[in-house]
Amino acid sequence: MSTQAIKFYQTGTFTVGNRLLDPAQRSVQATVARTNSINSGHRACQGCGEALGARYAIDAAMAATNNRLIAANATGCLEVFSTPYPETSWQIPWIHSLFGNTAAVATGMAAALKVKGRGDVRVVAQGGDGGTTDIGFGCLSGMFERNDDVLYICYDNQAYMNTGVQRSSATPPAARTATTMSVGAHPGNVFGQGKDLPAIAMAHGIPYVATATVADLRDLEAKVEKAMSIHGARYIHILVPCPLGWGTASHETIRIARLARETGLFPVFEATYGEVTGVSKIRHRLPVEDYLKPQRRFAHLFAPHPDIETIARIQQMADRNIRKFGLVEGGAQ
Amino acid sequence: MLKQTEGSRAVAEAVALCRPEVICAYPISPQTHIVEGLGEMVKSGALSRCEFINVESEFAAMSVAIGASAAGARAYTATASQGLLFMAEAVYNASGLGLPIVMTVANRAIGAPINIWNDHSDSMSQRDCGWIQLFAETNQEALDLHIQAFRLGEELSLPVMVCMDGFILTHAYERVDMPTQQQVDAYLPPYEPRQVLDPDAPVSIGAMVGPEAFMEVRYLAHAKQMQALELIPQHAAEFRSIFGRDSGGLVRPYRCEDAETIVVALGSVLGTVKDTVDELRDSGERVGVLGITSFRPFPLAAVREALEGAQRVVVLEKSLAVGIGGIVSTNVRMALSGLHLHGYTVVAGLGGRAITRASLHRMLRDAIADRLEPLTFLDLDWKLVNNVLAREKQQRRSGPIAEGMLRDVGVVASRVS
Ligand SMILES: Cc1ncc(C[n+]2csc(CCOP(=O)(O)OP(=O)(O)O)c2C)c(N)n1
Ligand code: SF4
Ligand SMILES: [Mg+2]
Numbered sequence: 001m002s003t004q005a006i007k008f009y010q011t012g013t014f015t016v017g018n019r020l021l022d023p024a025q026r027s028v029q030a031t032v033a034r035t036n037s038i039n040s041g042h043r044a045c046q047g048c049g050e051a052l053g054a055r056y057a058i059d060a061a062m063a064a065t066n067n068r069l070i071a072a073n074a075t076g077c078l079e080v081f082s083t084p085y086p087e088t089s090w091q092i093p094w095i096h097s098l099f100g101n102t103a104a105v106a107t108g109m110a111a112a113l114k115v116k117g118r119g120d121v122r123v124v125a126q127g128g129d130g131g132t133t134d135i136g137f138g139c140l141s142g143m144f145e146r147n148d149d150v151l152y153i154c155y156d157n158q159a160y161m162n163t164g165v166q167r168s169s170a171t172p173p174a175a176r177t178a179t180t181m182s183v184g185a186h187p188g189n190v191f192g193q194g195k196d197l198p199a200i201a202m203a204h205g206i207p208y209v210a211t212a213t214v215a216d217l218r219d220l221e222a223k224v225e226k227a228m229s230i231h232g233a234r235y236i237h238i239l240v241p242c243p244l245g246w247g248t249a250s251h252e253t254i255r256i257a258r259l260a261r262e263t264g265l266f267p268v269f270e271a272t273y274g275e276v277t278g279v280s281k282i283r284h285r286l287p288v289e290d291y292l293k294p295q296r297r298f299a300h301l302f303a304p305h306p307d308i309e310t311i312a313r314i315q316q317m318a319d320r321n322i323r324k325f326g327l328v329e330g331g332a333q
Numbered sequence: 334m335l336k337q338t339e340g341s342r343a344v345a346e347a348v349a350l351c352r353p354e355v356i357c358a359y360p361i362s363p364q365t366h367i368v369e370g371l372g373e374m375v376k377s378g379a380l381s382r383c384e385f386i387n388v389e390s391e392f393a394a395m396s397v398a399i400g401a402s403a404a405g406a407r408a409y410t411a412t413a414s415q416g417l418l419f420m421a422e423a424v425y426n427a428s429g430l431g432l433p434i435v436m437t438v439a440n441r442a443i444g445a446p447i448n449i450w451n452d453h454s455d456s457m458s459q460r461d462c463g464w465i466q467l468f469a470e471t472n473q474e475a476l477d478l479h480i481q482a483f484r485l486g487e488e489l490s491l492p493v494m495v496c497m498d499g500f501i502l503t504h505a506y507e508r509v510d511m512p513t514q515q516q517v518d519a520y521l522p523p524y525e526p527r528q529v530l531d532p533d534a535p536v537s538i539g540a541m542v543g544p545e546a547f548m549e550v551r552y553l554a555h556a557k558q559m560q561a562l563e564l565i566p567q568h569a570a571e572f573r574s575i576f577g578r579d580s581g582g583l584v585r586p587y588r589c590e591d592a593e594t595i596v597v598a599l600g601s602v603l604g605t606v607k608d609t610v611d612e613l614r615d616s617g618e619r620v621g622v623l624g625i626t627s628f629r630p631f632p633l634a635a636v637r638e639a640l641e642g643a644q645r646v647v648v649l650e651k652s653l654a655v656g657i658g659g660i661v662s663t664n665v666r667m668a669l670s671g672l673h674l675h676g677y678t679v680v681a682g683l684g685g686r687a688i689t690r691a692s693l694h695r696m697l698r699d700a701i702a703d704r705l706e707p708l709t710f711l712d713l714d715w716k717l718v719n720n721v722l723a724r725e726k727q728q729r730r731s732g733p734i735a736e737g738m739l740r741d742v743g744v745v746a747s748r749v750s
Contacts, residue, residue, distance in 0.1 A: 070530040072400060073539075085540035093530035095403050096539030097426050101396035104388065108355060108400025108408065109530060111384040115354045115406055121532055139396060142389030 027218050028056070028063045035062040035091060037069075042089040043081040047250025049214045049240030049257060050078050050155040054126065056214075057153055057238065060221040062092065064228035065122045070113075072106045074127030074136055075099035077162045077242075078155060100135035102127050103143035106150040114149070122228060123149065129156040129170035133195045144204035144233045151227045151234045154197065157242035165245040169195040172265070173317070174310050175297045177245070182300040191313060201235040202274045208234040210270035214241070215258035219280060223270060239266045247296020259291040264318035267325045279325045288315045334511050340472040340502040343509045344437060344495075345370030347476035349380045350517040351435075351483045353409040354524075355401035357386045357394040361416040362449050363499035364439035368411050391416035395423035395434075402432035403538060405529040407483065409434070413499055414441035417455045421462070424492075428463030428554065430539060431527065433486035433493070435479065436464075440600070440651075441499040442684040446735040450685020451499040452651040453599065456628075457660045463554050465493040465561055466629040467581065468599040472497075472507045474626075477580035480512070481568050483521055488564060489557050490527045496628075498601040500685070512576055520575050558630035565627050583632035585624035586639045588614060592621030594701050595640055597665055598649040599625050602681075602688050606649065609693040618701060625661070636668035645675035647700045649693075649711075651682040658708040675703055681711035717741055 028034050037058040044051035062069050070093040073079045079096045082089040097105045106125035113121050125143075127136055132154040143150055159177045160166040166179040173191040176182040180189040201209045207230045212220040220238060227234040241248060241256040248256050260266035261280065265288060268280035289311060292298040301307045322328055338346075345367050348356075356375065358368035372387075374380035384401075388394045391412050398408040412420065417438055427434050438456050442448040456466060467482060469475035475497040482493035497503060528538060542550055562583065569582040587607055589595055596606050603624045613620045623639045625632070640646055646669065648662035657663070659678035666676060677700055682688045692712050699705040720741050725731045 068532045070404065070532065080541060083537055083540040085537075085542065088537040088540065090537045091535060093532060093535045094537045095400070095430075095530060097396060097399050097430070098422055101392060101399070101423055101426075104393040104396035105400035105403075107386065107388075107393075108357070108397035108402070108406075109404040110400075111355045111386060111397065112401040112404035112406035112408075115382055115384050116404075138389055139393050142393050145389070146386070 028060045028221055029217070033063070034059050035067060037062050037092045038082060038089045039091055040089075041087060043084050044077065045242075045244050045250070047243040047253045048077070048081070049242060049253045050128070050157055051081065052217075052253065053155050053214045053220065053238045053240040054078055054153075056217050056220050057224050057236070058092070058124070060224040061122070061124050061151065061228050064225045066120070068121045070109060070121060070123055071095070072097065072102050072109060072123070072125045074102040074131030075162070076128035076131050077157075078126060078128065080162055099131055101139050102131060102136055103150065103152055104139040106152070107143050107146070107148040110149045123151070125150050125152045127152075127154060128161065129154060129158060130160040130168040132156075133169045133197050141200075141204065144201060144206050144235070147206060147232045149231050149233075151224075151236065154235070154237045155240045156237055157240050157245060159242070159245050161242050161245045169193070170197070174301060174314060176300065177297070187300040188298070198235070198237045198271075201237075202271050204233070205274045206233040206235065207231075208270070208272055209237075210235075211237045211239070211266070211268050213239040213257040213261055213266060213268060215254050215261060216268065216280065219268070226270075245297070247299070248294055252294060256291070256294060259286065262286045263288045263291045264322040264327050265291060265314070267321045267327060269325055276325065279327060281329050282322070282327045285322075285328055288318050334513070335508060336511055337506060337508050339366065340475060340497065340505050340507065341366030341439075342370050343472050343476045343511065344479055344497070345374070346511055347479045348409055348435075349374050350512060350514055351480060351521055352407065353383055354406035355384045355386065355398065355408045357388050357397040357408075357410045359388050359391050359394045359412065359416060361391070361413050363441060363451070363503045364411045364413045364416070364437060366503065367437055367439070371409075391420040392423055395420040395427060395436075398434045398436075399423060399427050399430065399432055402427070402434050402526075403430070403528070403530050405524070405526050405531070407487075407524045408432075409436070411437035411439065413439040414443055414449075414455045417459060418443060421459065424459055424464065425462045427492045431490040433483075433490055433524070435482045435486055435493050435495065437479070438494050438496045439499040439503045440496055448684040449499075451501050452683045452685070453496070454652050454683075456494060456496045457652040459494070460629055460660070463491070464629065465491055465558065465627070467493065467495050467627055468625065469495065469497040469502065470585070470601060470603045470624055470626075472502050472505060473509045473578070474580050475502055476509060476511070477572065477576070477578070480517055480521060481572055481581045485561060485564060485568055487524050489561055491557055491561070496600065501601045510578065516575055520572065561627075562630045562632060581626060583625075583627045584635045584639060585626060587622040587624065589621035589623060589639055589643075591619055592642075593619045593644045594647065594697065595621045595623055595643045595645075596647045596649055596697070597623045597625065597636075597640070597661065599628060599661065600651070602649065602651065605688055605690055606693060609690050609697065612690070612694070613697060620697065620701070628661075628664075631664050631667075633668040636665060637672075640665070640669060640674070641672055643674060645677065645700060645703070647677045647679055647697065647705070649679045649681055649688075653680050653683060677705050677707060677709065679705075679709045679711055686712060
């Protein structure tokens, strides 16, 4: 990545928009030219990671396309909280069609722009993890396979939040949701299920795949920017904590996202044509308990008795990611 | 220009003359030849400024059309049967959003049991989805209706389904008069969308609408179809002036003036019905035919006007509303409310069962004598049905119905004739 590395002591925070940076390196959000594509006043919960992720992603895409962007949106929290009509947060052309067809709608939009000779206008599609990994998977895979000129962004909050926190194929093992209840001998979601969508996207051999979190917003912006510099099918998978569904405090969203990365549970990387080309290294490797404990969806792992065995299984998942992606400085460990 | 060609090919050429900009294709018989024809034209360059997209499902086909239409392109797709059901959610979405997509439905039965042959179950299943539905009687009309469909849909901002009988029309080689590009251009202006995703004038499309306005939005969908009732005859008249032939319109009465008995039907079966009616007329029976071209909007007034002088109405339909009987007939009854006519519903031709003149003759003789059952299944093999019913009475685990029935029939291949 071509961004300037900044040290914690320079900023006092991991947030972006910092005046110590060269203006060209600053966050899109730090400039008065930011488009506020998703304007304030929407109805997301306080501390919603999805609202934050979408704001950064779409403003960055706007900046990268000279404000020539049109968007499709799957049914889900982002769609519902952004368009309480007659109010709409969207300052860009935006369409919501259905829950499971967003990638295909975007394909149609891109085709229309191509045939109309409007190569300057670009297309972004967005959905939650349910709309992406489950019900919209067929259309998404089709869009990837045809290498249609669409950037698809998945806002992964690891469950169907809009309908009240049900399990999706992105829900992690042991997590409590409304359909993976924290009762019985093995409370929460089961192990050995679920989809690794970034890996599946890479398997399509598309030009660009990246993961990101709302803890590293400058990294997210840079990835969106890069994605918009490329034509063809592109996929960005953003981990967006959901205070309501995860049972976390509203002010903890960014810290929780950072912990997902720092424990190795959510590897942050990018890949071109199916090959990993960069990973975000873990700064201070932390045990998974640090990530799990603040989240009520994992409360059954700690009370009434610590479920050491299950926590160990989750730690193994993190260790596997760290090995696989070389997430810790100095190589695999 | 006159040419001898396959129905599907004729439709493909007519669609190409309409200058579509995005075509999405997914294979399903009996529609496939249409999109194959168009794909070839795009690939060869004969149809330029058009994107041909091979999608992964019918749900995607309609969704791609939705995105393309919302971004300002003239969008077209075609499907049938299971494909129409597979895209159903997007079919409703396209009309709800007011996107003037044109789609051919090459009418085919719906399974189970899976069956590739013609009837109207597919289109009828979507009759209330908010699309305009036009039914073609001949291949000439099928190609003409596509040209009218783009014009009508774009004027109203509503999607239009052109329904043509699978195989009977799609695969039949017939003589058609193929219009010239100049004629089509004179009839069909470029697509000027009412709403478009354009960075120069951003809009949000597809917001949630609550109880405060949902009824009104739905009412407007109905009001637009009522506008279509006015426009369809006007467009047919204009079509005649440019292309020199009658095509489209709401209904097509045939020898109805003094008719005591009128058969109502849709699609290609009208040809066979007219031949039968001619024969009955020759033997002195006062029989007529009413073809319905526009099923949605349903032309209540025109149907009533055509039928009110008759004594009995026989609705011959290639669809079955399981648990009540007819679909078309329910609509026709609505047009006849308050009138005291003998009404008969004849379900015929399901899954490709041939509707022969001989059968129609027998059925109409019974109707004229008022001997016909109010709900008749034309040429139903009662022996086969009763076998299954008897078996089910005898044993609990009687097995799968269709397979048991086919065993009873024996190896005679499908009974299409
Ligand atoms: C075909 C269909 N099935 C189900 C629904 C109900 N539904 C609407 S939003 C939603 C959950 C969305 O979850 P996700 O995609 O993860 O987005 P989130 O709300 O979590 O951001 C569901 C199940 C629907 N609208 N359409
Ligand atoms: S439920 Fe979760 S994803 Fe939805 S608005 Fe609230 S915080 Fe955001
Ligand atoms: Mg979700």
